[in-house]
Amino acid sequence: MKWANLAGLAAGLPFASAFGATTNAAKAASPADAPATTKAASPETLLLKDYRPQSIYKIPVTEIAKAKFPVIDMHSHPYAKSAAEIDQWVRNMDQVGIEKTIILTMTTGAAFDEIHRKYARHPQRFEMWCGFDLAGYDKSGFGPSAVKELERCKQSGARGVGEIHDKGKGLISGQSKAPGMHPDDPRMDSLWDKCGDLGMPISLHVADPIWMYQKMDRHNDGLMNAYEWRLDNQPNIVGLSGMIDILERTAAKHRNTTFIACHFANLEYDLARLGEVLERNPNLHADISARYAETAPIPRCAAAFYEKHADRLVYGTDMGVDKGMYQVTFRILESLDEHFYEIDQFSYHWSLNGFGLSDGILKQVYRGNAVRLLSARDKA
Numbered sequence: 495m496k497w498a499n500l501a502g503l504a505a506g507l508p509f510a511s512a513f514g515a516t517t518n519a520a521k522a523a524s525p526a527d528a529p530a531t532t533k534a535a536s537p538e539t540l541l542l543k544d545y546r547p548q549s550i551y552k553i554p555v556t557e558i559a560k561a562k563f564p565v566i567d568m569h570s571h572p573y574a575k576s577a578a579e580i581d582q583w584v585r586n587m588d589q590v591g592i593e594k595t596i597i598l599t600m601t602t603g604a605a606f607d608e609i610h611r612k613y614a615r616h617p618q619r620f621e622m623w624c625g626f627d628l629a630g631y632d633k634s635g636f637g638p639s640a641v642k643e644l645e646r647c648k649q650s651g652a653r654g655v656g657e658i659h660d661k662g663k664g665l666i667s668g669q670s671k672a673p674g675m676h677p678d679d680p681r682m683d684s685l686w687d688k689c690g691d692l693g694m695p696i697s698l699h700v701a702d703p704i705w706m707y708q709k710m711d712r713h714n715d716g717l718m719n720a721y722e723w724r725l726d727n728q729p730n731i732v733g734l735s736g737m738i739d740i741l742e743r744t745a746a747k748h749r750n751t752t753f754i755a756c757h758f759a760n761l762e763y764d765l766a767r768l769g770e771v772l773e774r775n776p777n778l779h780a781d782i783s784a785r786y787a788e789t790a791p792i793p794r795c796a797a798a799f800y801e802k803h804a805d806r807l808v809y810g811t812d813m814g815v816d817k818g819m820y821q822v823t824f825r826i827l828e829s830l831d832e833h834f835y836e837i838d839q840f841s842y843h844w845s846l847n848g849f850g851l852s853d854g855i856l857k858q859v860y861r862g863n864a865v866r867l868l869s870a871r872d873k874a
């Protein structure tokens with residue numbers, strides 16, 4: 495169990511906790527989530543959240559300190575705040591083999607400019623993507639004003655747009671929200687088209703994993719994370735399947751615009767459907783960020799999916815900046831290890847398996863597809 499205690503490792507880093515505590519590892523490291531007390535450790539009272547099984551199998555354990563091939567991380571956020579933290583992140587990237595990181599700032603205006611300025615100390619290593627200004631989405635004149643701010647962000651250095659969310663209640667770009675307005679809404683047409691004209695790809699997060707929409711009971715397969723991010727209690731929400739339909743309608747309506755659906759479009763539980771969606775929509779890609787633990791329980795199906803759609807999948811993380819985090823993703827993609835736990839990294843109680851992807855597929859997913867997608871912008 496070489497990576498068994500990532501939370502502990504993360505806590506030992508000088509600024510691990512300063513990164514906004516958005517990762518599960520950071521959460522798990524907090525005292526409130528500390529391992530069970532002696533009393534709670536009794537099998538009669540042990541809670542699922544405290545369950546920390548350890549593999550008993552004497553089987554191969556693959557240590558991967560650095561990715562087998564250079565990597566472009568297509569899904570990250572401005573976790574590092576200070577110059578020193580940004581420099582440390584670059585050192586981590588060097589050590590694990592990340593050539594470049596796309597920072598999805600989800601901001602516009604002065605907030606975007608500020609983040610862009612901070613990361614400009616490493617222009618070859620980071621790329622800044624802006625958000626949308628959705629203010630006034632319910633008033634006439636919304637399209638032109640939002641397009642104007644998009645053009646201004648591009649002038650200020652934005653190379654793409656993201657992460658734009660719609661988990662079923664309407665579009666969200668960071669603090670900017672448009673309740674009830676979904677990506678296929680005609681009010682969004684001019685913005686998506688302008689992204690295409692400007693050669694700005696869009697990182698679009700629709701829906702969430704299926705178990706967040708399901709009943710929070712003992713049958714829920716992903717209960718630990720589902721309960722924390724639950725959507726089953728949200729009234730008037732568009733469900734997962736409906737959001738996939740919206741994603742497809744949006745991609746079909748704007749063929750000149752490149753969309754990257756975040757997190758396998760949350761179809762990791764139904765990869766056959768994701769394959770059909772990708773095949774129907776040539777301007778759609780999917781990033782694999784933050785769905786390692788969701789795909790690692792089904793290594794043969796996952797590997798077959800990677801093989802079939804290798805030209806449409808791009809690497810991403812969305813889980814902070816720690817070296818151990820990157821290394822876990824490499825272990826899942828590259829090794830054929832079986833039944834290993836990363837509960838503190840991912841918060842699921844189940845064990846993981848590696849996919850053992852071939853060199854050709856790794857090269858495409860790690861970097862090749864990203865390069866193709868990013869360089870296509872120069873032709874726009």
Ligand SMILES: [Zn+2]
Binds near residue numbers: 569570657812
């Ligand atoms: Zn993200």
